[in-house]
Amino acid sequence: MKLSSHYGDGRFGLSFEVFPPKTPKGLEALRGHVAELMRFKPGFMTCTYGAGGSTRDKTLDITASIRRDHGIPVAAHLTCVGSTVDELRNYLSEARDLGIEYIVALRGDPPEGQERFEPVDGGLSYANELVTLIRHEYSDFGIAVAAYPETHQEAVSADADLKNLKRKVDAGADCVITQLFYTNDDFFRFRDRCASGGIIAPIVPGVLPVTSAGQLQRVISNCGANLPEGLFRELGDATDDAMALDIGIAHTVRQAQELIDAGVPGLHVYVLNKSQTTSAILSQLTFETH
Ligand SMILES: Cc1cc2nc3c(=O)[nH]c(=O)nc-3n(C[C@H](O)[C@H](O)[C@H](O)COP(=O)(O)OP(=O)(O)OC[C@H]3O[C@@H](n4cnc5c(N)ncnc54)[C@H](O)[C@@H]3O)c2cc1C
Numbered sequence: 052m053k054l055s056s057h058y059g060d061g062r063f064g065l066s067f068e069v070f071p072p073k074t075p076k077g078l079e080a081l082r083g084h085v086a087e088l089m090r091f092k093p094g095f096m097t098c099t100y101g102a103g104g105s106t107r108d109k110t111l112d113i114t115a116s117i118r119r120d121h122g123i124p125v126a127a128h129l130t131c132v133g134s135t136v137d138e139l140r141n142y143l144s145e146a147r148d149l150g151i152e153y154i155v156a157l158r159g160d161p162p163e164g165q166e167r168f169e170p171v172d173g174g175l176s177y178a179n180e181l182v183t184l185i186r187h188e189y190s191d192f193g194i195a196v197a198a199y200p201e202t203h204q205e206a207v208s209a210d211a212d213l214k215n216l217k218r219k220v221d222a223g224a225d226c227v228i229t230q231l232f233y234t235n236d237d238f239f240r241f242r243d244r245c246a247s248g249g250i251i252a253p254i255v256p257g258v259l260p261v262t263s264a265g266q267l268q269r270v271i272s273n274c275g276a277n278l279p280e281g282l283f284r285e286l287g288d289a290t291d292d293a294m295a296l297d298i299g300i301a302h303t304v305r306q307a308q309e310l311i312d313a314g315v316p317g318l319h320v321y322v323l324n325k326s327q328t329t330s331a332i333l334s335q336l337t338f339e340t341h
Pocket of ligand 1: 098099100101102103128129130155156157158159160161176177178179196197198203204205206207211212215219228229230231257
């Protein structure tokens with residue numbers, strides 16, 4: 052099944068991303084939050100793959116259980132970090148056996164303490180190689196890849212990063228999901244550059260609502276995106292948590308509605324394993340899923 056089937060021709064593709072909780076209590080809570088989010092009729096859900104493969108089994112379990120519990124298509128993330136090609140194949144075979152429809156194919160970040168990404172012996176160096184492996188050996192999977200409207204932090208230039216994205220799409224990815232960003236103009240410029248560069252897969256903006264200045268700073272430093280000064284100041288000036296929450300929600304509502312009105316094919320929401328903030332935002336947006 053193709054991921055691209057969720058977008059275009061009047062379809063608006065809504066997807067949610069969760070991560071594997073560390074504790075059984077967190078896992079139980081996640082079930083409730085996922086159930087709550089179903090009222091927004093997401094086209095699919097995704098679950099991340101922890102740094103260095105630390106959540107390998109949990110990623111597969113959670114992804115498969117969402118599919119089982121809610122009957123919607125799901126995507127398991129997979130990175131090249133710390134895995135040989137055979138280990139990647141084992142994961143992909145398990146995912147296929149569990150009925151998982153899609154893979155979000157990534158290179159991953161260098162492990163802690165390592166400045167540059169180094170593949171293990173018999174491993175892969177870049178996400179496009181993982182896409183090629185999946186397309187050739189597991190051709191039934193729909194494949195999403197990552198993109199960076201503000202350019203990936205290790206890329207030698209924005210053009211080189213765009214060429215890399217094209218390489219991933221040409222290798223067989225059928226959907227592109229972006230890193231979070233807070234300034235829509237960055238996304239619009241990126242979308243135009245993708246179009247000029249001949250990248251024809253749907254470019255789906257990733258949106259991560261933040262509800263405090265500290266959280267915004269952490270999120271930004273984790274992924275190397277640009278700090279939105281205005282939002283950061285507004286959140287910092289909030290006199291209590293409830294006020295900061297309202298500011299964060301209002302910002303994402305404005306950001307997401309502007310993206311929708313500008314014709315994006317869908318939205319990928321980084322829900323951070325909680326349904327309340329995402330629900331408050333989605334209830335205020337005007338769009339139709341099919
Ligand atoms: C939607 C989304 C989901 C994510 N999910 C996860 C997750 O579940 N787990 C996780 O650990 N991380 C996740 N990440 C983070 C991601 O792993 C990091 O951003 C990582 O640093 C890059 O991964 P990539 O797949 O984009 O790498 P690549 O596409 O391989 O690119 C990595 C860097 O190498 C450059 N490059 C690529 N090919 C070449 C080449 N041939 N020669 C020279 N340079 C090249 C690129 O320009 C870029 O700078 C996610 C990111 C996004 C946007």
